[in-house]
Each structure stands twice: as structure tokens, then as C-alpha cells.
Amino acid sequence: GGMGQLYLNTTNPSVATGDGVAMAYRAGAEVTDLEFIQFHPTALYLKKAPRFLLSEALRGEGAYLRNMEMSRFMAKYHLMAELAPRDVVARAIMHELGRVRAKDPVVYLDLTHLDESHVRRRFPRIYKTCMQYNVDITTELIPIRPAAHYAMGGVRTDLDGRSSLPGLYAAGEAAGTGVHGANRLASNSLLEGLVFGARAGKKMRNELKAPAARVAGLPPAAYSNGPLSVPVDASINELQTLMWNQVGIVRNANGLKEAVERLKHIEPQVARPHSRREFEARNLQIAGLLVAQSALAREESRGAHYRTDFPDHNDVKFRKHSVVQAEKIRFE
Template identity: 45%
Template sequence: MVKTEVLIIGCGIAGATAALQLALDPGRQITVITRASDLHESNSRYAQGGIVSRNSDDSAELLTADILAAGAGASSPIAARILAEEGPPLLEEILVRMAGIPFDRDADGQLIWGQEAAHSRRRILHVGDGTGQAIISGLIAALRRCPNVTIVPDATAVDLITFPHHSRDPLAVYRPITCHGAYVFNRREVTVHRYLSAATMLATGGLGRIYRNTTNPPGARGDGLAMAQRAGARIINAEYVQFHPTALAAPGAEGFLISEAVRGEGGVLLSPDGRAFMADYSPEWKDLAPRDVVARAIHHEMETHGYSHVLLDIASRMPAHAIPARFPNIYATCLQAGIDITREPIPVVPAAHYSCGGVWVDERGRSTIENLYALGEVSCTGVHGANRLASTSLLEGLVWGQRAAQHIENSLNCAALSRLPSPADVPPWDSSGLVAEPDPALIQGDMQTIQNVMWHYVGLVRSADRLSRAVRELRHLWNEIETFYHTSKLSDGLIGLRNAVEVALTVALAARHNRQSRGCHYRQDAASGKGNGLI
């Protein structure tokens, strides 16, 4: 059993930022756990395009307006304003000064500002096309220098410890739901430990792996969202799953993200026969339309004409020597797949990319469960509404990571640990009677079923019939997986499978309930023409 003041589950930009801010108090005890062996592995690591800030010709008002426009009427104006006002100064303070992130600069030492879709100004800071990797490397290096931060790899959170659910006191049922930490599966020891904490932060990332085609890494199974839901937290906007328009469509490299910045630098989408088509769907923005519009346009072209993919042409729009310099990772990955992007267009398809909904939190990252905070993609701050504006997710993780840490710091006192439940109050994990090893064939087969159901029935284009079919199939699968889970020994794969079906069903139910098309939730049978449908 481990006792700590603050338990942070996940170490992407949101979790790492929170840990760094809390660590400024040398007396504070912080524990960060991650299911990965590599501390750098997270959704944040794979962010290519960059992170939004503000240039000299920009303002908080303009950035707020762009966020609200992309959110299709469902973004919180308060949250958007917080991001636009507080984000750029925090970026300078935490990422540049504390973590030393070397954002790209020109020969005169001035920052290079990138353009991305639906932004009215050039306001994207980047490190080539590996911004997420650079940010995470800097943040983890900074965390390693903090003696009061303990980072535990190969540690998969199984469930939150909450009272009254896990309390031995029958009178606890009359008190509000309160989080006291988590049960954590040690992947190396194959054991479950109790981590008791005064405050718990979910920073587990997204859920893209519940879809067949996704840009997300293997750990994006919706773990945090599933745990929060089982504990009774409020979940909102789950239907708003953003599909990135351009994932590489090449054997062996499926799901590799082709950054929005490629279109920001002039890249144009073409049909396989060379026809530019985005003006037909968004005459004003064309190839720089919001992601939901571009993704549905590509889907419509593929479905209508039977294309297996469309093409993204940057070769004829940018000098050949400049392409590898601006997009080194994209250039190298495509070259390995046999595509020279300085000479030929890139085959692309849409893929599940980002969950705009999640665990409801307030302006300080607090959920509806006492002592439980949620940060980053697992949360729903209201910033993204029905469709996320490009390159705002990293900044949201930074801002709410700092805000939640500040709230915890102000709330905790020296008696925090003494208020924790004693080990006798929290039952240890009970795995008695479990002798069956978790069958990897069943785990893989069930996961593929989830992914196919979600892709075909709860994907870019939805309808009542498709969603009802998805709900029926997922409910049946949920029952099968729960039986599998309760009769087998634990493994990371089994934990992820249980979480994936829970989250898939949550998304499908939310999508079926919302009969109006808006942003990245598009219903063929929409009850109203309101919202941003466009196609």
C-alpha cells in the first residue's frame, strides 16, 4: 500500500504540468503513475502540429472567437476565455522557462508562427512536426529533477477507490461520493496495490483505440473515463468524438497522423484523379475548414465515388527543400512507406483522433466526486464544445494542469495525510479464486469487435438505426466482458478491454440520445437543421 498527498494517473502534458506545479512546494508529496514502461509514452507525445499561443497581431478576443466558432455553439465561453487569456503566459513560464522547450525560430531568433485550420491568425508554435515529443521530453526531464515527485511506470489504474463504495462503514452511504486514491495493477509484479491519496488527478488521455482507424497510441482506451463513470462521476458530451481528416493510408503505417499544419502551409486535398474538392463543401475556408467539415467531406468523397483514400498535395505547394525541414517526421515516415512527399501527394483517410467530451470539470479541474480532478483529454472543460480547434488540446492540458494544481495546493494542509482512510478502512484487492489466465485471443477478438462496431455505426456519419445496432451489440459484449473480467486473473490487456467496452457504450448511448447534428456529431437523420452540419 502507498500513501501520498496527490496521486496523478497519467503523465502527458496535463499530468506532468500538474506534478511540476505541485512540486514547487518542497514539502508536498506527489506520486505519478503511468501504465507505460516509457515515461514519455502518452497521447501528448504524438501531437505533431504544435501548440496554440498568441502572436503580436493576435488577441485573447480573437482566439476566443475562433475557439467558439470551431466548437459549433457548444463551447463554454468562460472556458474558452480562460484558455485564451491564461494559456500564452503559462506556455512561456512552464514550457519555455521551466522545461526549456526549443520552439522553432528563424535566423534572427524570432519565433516562427504556423497557420492551421479555422485559425484567423498564424498562432501555432512548433518544434518541427514533433512538438508533442519535444514538450513531453522537456517536462519529464524537469520532473526527474523534483525530489518530491515519485514516478511509477508499468502501473495500470484498475479502479478509483471511492467511499461509500469501498468503505467498510455502512453509514458512509449517507455521505457524498469521495475519492481516496486508486487500486493500481503493477504489470511487472502482476499484483494490485492500494494507492491512498488526499487528492487524485485523472490525466489518462483519450479513447481513440475504441475505433478501428485512429491516430491514437495503444494506451488510448478510455481508461480514466471508464473508471470515473464506474465511480459515479458526471460524463458529458461523449458523442463529440473528433475524426482527424488526414491519417496516412499506406500499408504498415496506418493511423500515422499527417498534421493539420501540412494544409496550414498550403497543402490541398485532391481526389485520386486530381480534383480539388474542398471548395464544394466550405467555399470560405476550403482546405482550412474545421476538422469535422474536412473529415466528413473526405468521407463523402470516398463513399460517393468508391475511393479507398484521397490525396493531400504539399509537393506542388511548397519548395522541395523546405518540406523535410518543416515536416521531418512526416517526410521520414512517408518515405519508409514508399512515398516521397516532395514529389508526390500523400494518400490519406479520416481517423478517430480526439474526444471533445469526458469527465465534467469546473474551472479548477474538479469533477463531481470530492477530491477527484480530471485534466486533459479525459476531462470536459467546455473549451472544445462539439469540435476542437486545432492545436488547442496541449494548451488546455497546460492551463488546467496548472489551475488544478493551484487549487489542490490551496486546499491541502499539513493534516491532509492524517485525514486519509486507514488501511483497515479500505479492503485490499481480492483476487482469490481466480485461476484462469486472461486469454489474449479473446481480448484481441473482443477489442476488434468493439473497434469495428464503433467505426461502422458510431463513426463519422451516424443514424438511429446504426446507433441502435451499436448499443445492442455493445451491451451484449459488455456482459460477456464483465464475466470474462470477473473470472480471470488481471492483465493490462483485460483492464483495457473492460474500459474500452464501457467507454464505447457510453459514446454510443450519448450519440443515440443527441438527435441534432452539431460539430463532429453528424446525424443523417438529424431532428433539426441547426448546428454545423454543412454536408
């Protein structure tokens, strides 16, 4: 499925390591639109807690966003204030975090002005989850930060899930159908999984009647007989920190170029995997490099992809999908 584990902060589970995209790319398939990573603006930010997603519905019910000075700030960034689109809210929060000299700054989601019983009834799961970490959302401010949430791109497929590689299908978050454009709307990924999963299943059933396509596996030299040169968790942490800082919510050419070079340097550290975790690290390195290269090539801002050096759309050159195959990138 997804690749949220590319980033230091993510709402995704630990298995979202870009395996589908990386394996398909290694096999020779086209991948598309990988620069479009959606960051959810409001995820719980406590050191010992997962980055639990705090739904937009909270802001829809009237929750405020406050900075560390306790000021509401969203009206400075968008006419819709707290109800602005996800990418706008996420960038605004990152700007507010950057203004603060605190070691580990946060912003806050504030529901304390809302009726307590209504909040508990309306958001029982969020209430219970936050209470597990000793945060009563009806009486206390909730510390939050943005977190990587969804990949709009993936293995390039048609509307039946067929990739550019004969016999290889993809559906769900691993696939790049183009239906989400540059910025997915909330809940559309569930519908995508149901629709394209069913369509791909039907097509695959028919294709089983044909001779099976053969895909080359990794050569024996790609497998390790001993430990990696750098502990795998250290390599993953280095990669996640790099991606968060340079290929995250706000991007520019210098940061993206640094990310591309450092990700290439990480490759030897994970090049001969043996365990499951080491294979995940290898796949993260491949997926991260593809995201960074695609983001560097798209010299504009569009949807979830925002560059300070190219802050506007460029429809003439880039109202197109990015496509990467065999280390070559194009727009079409």
C-alpha cells in the same frame, strides 16, 4: 487520457483506451459531452504504418486533396475548400470514399506542385516519417483517411479539476471542462493540460489535509481466474470496427441503436478482466457504450457530432452539455 483506441483508425497511441473515463464512471462520477469525438481529416493511410497525423499546415501551405479520380473535390463541400474546418473536411472525405467501389479506397494529399526544398524545410518531421514508409511527399501523392483524434468530453469537472465525486480530480483529455465546446480548435488541448493540470494540482494539495475519500473497487467476482470467453484482441477489433462504422464521423439513429445493443452484447466477453489488455478492453467497452448512448440522445448535429437524420442545430433542446451518471443521461 483519451479514448482514440475506440476506433479502427486513430492518431492516438495504444494506451488511449478511455481508462480514466471508464474508471471514474464505474466509481459513480458524472461524465459529460462524450458524443463529441474529433476526427482529424488527414492521417497517413498505409497498411503497415501507424495513422500518422498530417497537419493542417500542409493544406495551409497549399496542399490539395484529390480523390481516386485525381480530382480536387473540397470546393464542392465548402467555400474554403481545403481550408474548411476539420469536421467538414472529414465528412467530405468520407463521402468521397463512399463513392468509390474500390476494396480499400483512399483520398490523396498532394504537395507535388509545391517547391521541394521548401516542403522539406517547412515539414521535416512529416517528410522524414513518410520517407520511412517509402512515400516522398515532394514527388508522390500521400494516401490518407480521417482518424479519431481527440475527445472533447470526459469526466465532468469544474475549472479546478474537481469531479462530482469527492476527492476525484481529472485534467487533460480525460476531463470534460467544456472549454472545447463541440469542436476543439487546434493546439488548445496543450494549453488545457497546462492550465487545468496546474489548477487541479493546487486544489489537490489543499485537499490532502482533509480525510481521504474512499472509492469502492471492483468486487472479487469481477476478476477472472481464467481466459475470457472470447480472445481479447478479437473483442477489441469487433468494438473498434463497430464504433468506426456506426459511431464515427457520420451517424444516424439506426446505426447508433445497433452500436448500443452490440456493445451491450460485448460486455460479457470482457466483463472479468485479468491482464492489462483485458482491463483496457473492459474500459473501451464502457467508454464506447457511453459515447454511443450520448450520441443517440443528442438528436441534432453540432460541431464534431453529425447526424444525417438530424443535420441541423437544435439550440432550444440541445444547446446544453450531456451528462451521464449511473446509466442515466440528461442535458443541462
